[in-house]
Amino acid sequence: MSQEQISRREALRCGAVGAAGLLLADGMGLPAGAAPAAKPKATKAKSVIQIWLGGGPSHLDTFDPKPEAGNDYCGPLNKPLDTNVPGIRIGQLLPELAKLADKYSLIRSMTHKNDGHETAAYMVQTGRMPGGPDVYPSVGAVVALYKGYSAGYKEMVPPYIVLTQLQGRFSEAGFLGSRYKPFATGGDPSATRFAVEGIVAPGVSEKRQEERRGFLRDLNTLEHALKGNAQVAVLEQTERQAYDLLRDAGKVFDLSTEEDELRERYGRNRFGQSCLVARKLVEQGVPYVTINYGGWDTHKDNFAAMNRLLPVLDKGLASLLWDLSQRSLLESTIVWCCGEFGRTPKIAWDSTWNGGRHHYGKVFSVLVAGGGFKGGRIVGSSDDKGEHVKERPVYPWDLIGSMYELLGIDPDGTLPHPRGAVARLTPRAEDGVTIGGRLKEIM
Numbered sequence: 001m002s003q004e005q006i007s008r009r010e011a012l013r014c015g016a017v018g019a020a021g022l023l024l025a026d027g028m029g030l031p032a033g034a035a036p037a038a039k040p041k042a043t044k045a046k047s048v049i050q051i052w053l054g055g056g057p058s059h060l061d062t063f064d065p066k067p068e069a070g071n072d073y074c075g076p077l078n079k080p081l082d083t084n085v086p087g088i089r090i091g092q093l094l095p096e097l098a099k100l101a102d103k104y105s106l107i108r109s110m111t112h113k114n115d116g117h118e119t120a121a122y123m124v125q126t127g128r129m130p131g132g133p134d135v136y137p138s139v140g141a142v143v144a145l146y147k148g149y150s151a152g153y154k155e156m157v158p159p160y161i162v163l164t165q166l167q168g169r170f171s172e173a174g175f176l177g178s179r180y181k182p183f184a185t186g187g188d189p190s191a192t193r194f195a196v197e198g199i200v201a202p203g204v205s206e207k208r209q210e211e212r213r214g215f216l217r218d219l220n221t222l223e224h225a226l227k228g229n230a231q232v233a234v235l236e237q238t239e240r241q242a243y244d245l246l247r248d249a250g251k252v253f254d255l256s257t258e259e260d261e262l263r264e265r266y267g268r269n270r271f272g273q274s275c276l277v278a279r280k281l282v283e284q285g286v287p288y289v290t291i292n293y294g295g296w297d298t299h300k301d302n303f304a305a306m307n308r309l310l311p312v313l314d315k316g317l318a319s320l321l322w323d324l325s326q327r328s329l330l331e332s333t334i335v336w337c338c339g340e341f342g343r344t345p346k347i348a349w350d351s352t353w354n355g356g357r358h359h360y361g362k363v364f365s366v367l368v369a370g371g372g373f374k375g376g377r378i379v380g381s382s383d384d385k386g387e388h389v390k391e392r393p394v395y396p397w398d399l400i401g402s403m404y405e406l407l408g409i410d411p412d413g414t415l416p417h418p419r420g421a422v423a424r425l426t427p428r429a430e431d432g433v434t435i436g437g438r439l440k441e442i443m
Contacts, residue, residue, distance in 0.1 A: 045371030055297030058343035093310035096318035104369035109380025127400035137174035189273035334371030
């Protein structure tokens, strides 16, 4: 690390630019507490993009269609699409993803049997059972620790980023503490200017920001009165470096340099443009990015919601996989897409729900791609109506442990614990959980 880099980061740690400086400084600091047991091994997977479908999408409407089950199960979505991999079908509202099935695999036997939003989200994002004395960190926080802070991460933005709002269902950092919480960008990347919280002021152009900075300098009478003073000169340089660092960080989120054709391909909406920003971030070297795409809690009017949500998901996710592949980034980037659970296979047709689907943790589907995961494969299966796991149950800790392994993080390793307790990254059978086994068939 050069002296210039050190001084610029120290400038932010001093809070020279106010709250935004403090925010980024905290993200760049060294981890508090004990260091992890070992640094990650050198592997292909360097980054993770998590597409979080908050609320829980129906597996029958997305990645595990069951047209043969009849109208009470598939409703109007009874024409699944053949993909570019023989024998794999997906939901009829996912035509772009159908063209790219060779780039991802589908886990159709994910299970945890928990139907509560908070508890199920905690299980899927931490690989831990709810309850007990500790709140465990999410995958993002763990990756930020191992692939970020302890691995000499030097980028201008924090190693764990959420586009655009936090999920709010649980503490992402758990007992690792606030340093490992994600940086939530806020704003809307599909807007004319992506107003990233603490970096880009809403409704204020870069030119206007520079004018404000100049006006502030003009008002600094102490600096004018002590012109030539060595200490004042150091403060002036520190301020300039801090502003420059914020400007550089802002460029990572700036989509104005991307071609219009590519932006259209992703979809000119919050989710599509978030996918494009995620690609830019992993290209920059950010280890973990979550795209929080909620709205899948479809107790009522499920099929109206699917007609609204699935085309957006299809276009954005397919473009992300294609773009990562075109740039030779897919082999080093894990992409995983799911919610906290599935939806009830049998449709609630009565007037109260008007064709709704309710929470369902017995079986649901997950899409995984890149970073060492093979494409064009199916792991496990559900029964004929999608109500139970038929073959090869996969539990959240199986999937998470597999991702850690691809990232070079020992799934059986330990986390720094505030009270010095032994806290493993993934649970063992003796912890009272059922183990399905890591996903060796697609690794």
